[in-house]
Amino acid sequence: MAVYTDITETELRDFLEPYDIGELLSYKGIAEGVENSNFLVHTSAGSYILTLYEKRVDRNDLPFFLGLMEHLAQNGLTCPLPVHRRDGIVLGTLAGRPAAVISFLEGMWPRKPTPMHCREVGKAAAVLHVSGRGFQRNRANALSVGAWRALWDQSASRADEVEAGLGAEIQTDLDHLEGNWPQGLPSGVIHADLFPDNVFFLGEELSGVIDFYFACNDLFAYDIAICLNAWCFERDGAFNVTKGMALLDGYQSVRPLSGAEADALPLLAHGAALRFFLTRLYDWLTVPDGAMVVKKDPREYLRYLRFHRKIGSAGEYGLRMGEAG
Amino acid sequence: MAVYTDITETELRDFLEPYDIGELLSYKGIAEGVENSNFLVHTSAGSYILTLYEKRVDRNDLPFFLGLMEHLAQNGLTCPLPVHRRDGIVLGTLAGRPAAVISFLEGMWPRKPTPMHCREVGKAAAVLHVSGRGFQRNRANALSVGAWRALWDQSASRADEVEAGLGAEIQTDLDHLEGNWPQGLPSGVIHADLFPDNVFFLGEELSGVIDFYFACNDLFAYDIAICLNAWCFERDGAFNVTKGMALLDGYQSVRPLSGAEADALPLLAHGAALRFFLTRLYDWLTVPDGAMVVKKDPREYLRYLRFHRKIGSAGEYGLRMGEAG
Structure with missing residues (x-):
């Protein structure tokens, strides 16, 4: 579990302004992901995951990770899709960290796999x-x-x-x-x-x-x-x-x-x-x-x-x- | 921030069965509340907060807290409403702890109050x-x-x-x-x-x-x-x-x-x-x-x-x- 970085509602609203994902309604730091800070964001358009990449992730690897998710989602794997801003960009900066918005997937991980x-x-x-x-x-x-x-x-x-x-x-x-x-x-x-x-x-x-x-x-x-x-x-x-x-x-x-x-x-x-x-x-x-x-x-x-x-x-x-x- | 207790998807599904809140879609431990474990739950009917009451809260006080929220919500305060099960009960047990489902309120707390x-x-x-x-x-x-x-x-x-x-x-x-x-x-x-x-x-x-x-x-x-x-x-x-x-x-x-x-x-x-x-x-x-x-x-x-x-x-x-x- 991990929420390393808190963000203010005003900086998040500013960060989301270039995206076409409706009005910000709420955001909660979630206990998921070991390396990064993750937030479950609700907007008038739906649910999203906001990830702030912390120190343990190499910034230079982010285009690989985000590009891969997009590639896989478009080629048949059920995985989150990075959301593009109106200017096409998927990787921004929030609270001094690289940050991305990705689609939220409903579902639960199996605590006792069968x-x-x-x-x-x-x-x-x-x-x-x-x-x-x-x-x-x-x-x-x-x-x-x-x-x-x-x-x-x-x-x-x-x-x-x-x-x-x-x-x-x-x-x-x-x-x-x-x-x-x-x-x-x-x-x-x-x-x-x-x-x-x-x-x-x-x-x-x-x-x-x-x-x-x-x-x-x-x-x-x-x-x-x-x-x-x-x-x-x-x-x-x-x-x-x-x-x-x-x-x-x-x-x-x-x-x-x-x-x-x-x-x-x-x-x-x-x-x-x-x-x-x-x-x-x-x-x-x-x-x-x-x-x-x-x-x-x-x-x-x-x-x-x-x-x-x-x-x-x-x-x-x-x-x-x-x-x- | 606090998620003290993890719960399995099967025990949560069983716990929610007596409620009329649709199908369980996801649940995320959220970094909110200092005394209890809180989860943001998505169901086919909407969003809810699931709270597991940990040791620092006296079980005997829970009817006061939950009854008060219901009373206030019905009398003009914008606050979460405890969800009743079909049998009328609002306080159940999950992972060995008292637990309640309450309505989820959109909104953000002001980091810099004006x-x-x-x-x-x-x-x-x-x-x-x-x-x-x-x-x-x-x-x-x-x-x-x-x-x-x-x-x-x-x-x-x-x-x-x-x-x-x-x-x-x-x-x-x-x-x-x-x-x-x-x-x-x-x-x-x-x-x-x-x-x-x-x-x-x-x-x-x-x-x-x-x-x-x-x-x-x-x-x-x-x-x-x-x-x-x-x-x-x-x-x-x-x-x-x-x-x-x-x-x-x-x-x-x-x-x-x-x-x-x-x-x-x-x-x-x-x-x-x-x-x-x-x-x-x-x-x-x-x-x-x-x-x-x-x-x-x-x-x-x-x-x-x-x-x-x-x-x-x-x-x-x-x-x-x-x-x-």
Whole structure:
């Protein structure tokens, strides 16, 4: 949750003047998004999200994120659409921060995902991968395999505070993943943070994919690997293969995986677990208590990466390859 | 800001089932209200506020607060209306907490109040006082003069940490206020927390008075005294008599003050400043950094109470008594 910046009603009214979205009626800071300040804005024309981009987001990345949302929304993904001002601009300045107005999507993220939800998110991930193909901009993944060692170096000396022997264990994983990371798999735009709180549902229907602020160019199968981690483990740490199957079936109903992608999936899932483990470990050890950042226990992802380490083939996640595989 | 309790979409859907407010479309935790968890809920019928009452609110007071909002809304005050379930009930249980659905009011609270805002809030305070007359329930003011000594005793020994000599100064004020607090002035239901963030405007029109969770039975003029403190000081600590005049004129356009109320106003304003000083001082000294409670600098109200101490008559606030006085 986060509202870092308060804004006055007069500066907001001035900010909205160049938009064709009616009269401002109300705005509430909402407890959503970890990196930015978000407001739910009501106008006489409807509901909108106003986002103020705070320090953790690189201003230079904003045209990629906003352009991508627009591109994906126009190419079949249900996601928020940045609103253009009358002069065409989508990115303004409010309270000294870059700020954008985007369409508001009704729906609720599933606190307890079911196989139905997993199937739909798998499908949406594939739609995103396919829809992103014509997008002109590029953004490297700042949190992919090449970035992990530097991240690890900032926590390594204190890792054994979390669990004895953890330092050596993670070091071995990192060496293994760096040495075996796949090359040449199908790639393009990925979401890279497709967790349940970024996917809205209305009943059984997926009503919106949000929060594209980690989106980047990387392996499609790595995005699937992130989803397997984020959607298919139970609270007790057990992998639910029914959910894995639903997610992978959903994905393949739109974009079938190649044999090479299927082969790489256990290693990619292992890597995805390490990526979230490393950022959580860093926050856990570094961010002071009471700061605005919500710290999540890194041990959740430690369990996941230990699970993936033992996986022999993607079939253990529930992957079923059709004749196309 | 505060969202203390997260709720799942399934428990919310179940909670809303007995209400006639359409289909649940979305809910967002909002950064509003200090004591409770608040959600802005969209349904197919419109927008609502869902409040979960957290520990700091006494469950036994909730029928007073909710009944009062309903009574006032039905008697001319623009304020939220608790929504009844089909079985007539307004107070349910959600995530183990008492919870209520109330109507959502569009509007924005003025970050920089003008005399126009002050006039409207004065008027609204008087409408509240008049409208409250027929309300059947009673609630003593837990933060009036009789409560201040106990509050002070919890901070007195550390007051000089805020400023040297402060302990003796406040002790003198407290003795004075306790010894001279007025008796027999007109009383009834007061809001007791009518700060700018509890009053919404749409353009020049007051569109809602919210947050009745300090409402109680006390002197009407004490409520005005709270408003003078909350609305009429500039950021530099100077009292703006134009705003004071607007507020008091607005009030008297609905309910003229008696001579005794006018005479008591400086002492009541002094007391109101002490009341907010004491609660802020307590939080300042006691609440750990990083807790959910937003700590406000008690020195703001220290300046106000030093100002009121020197006031000779209510005319210095801008009070103009007509022939009715």
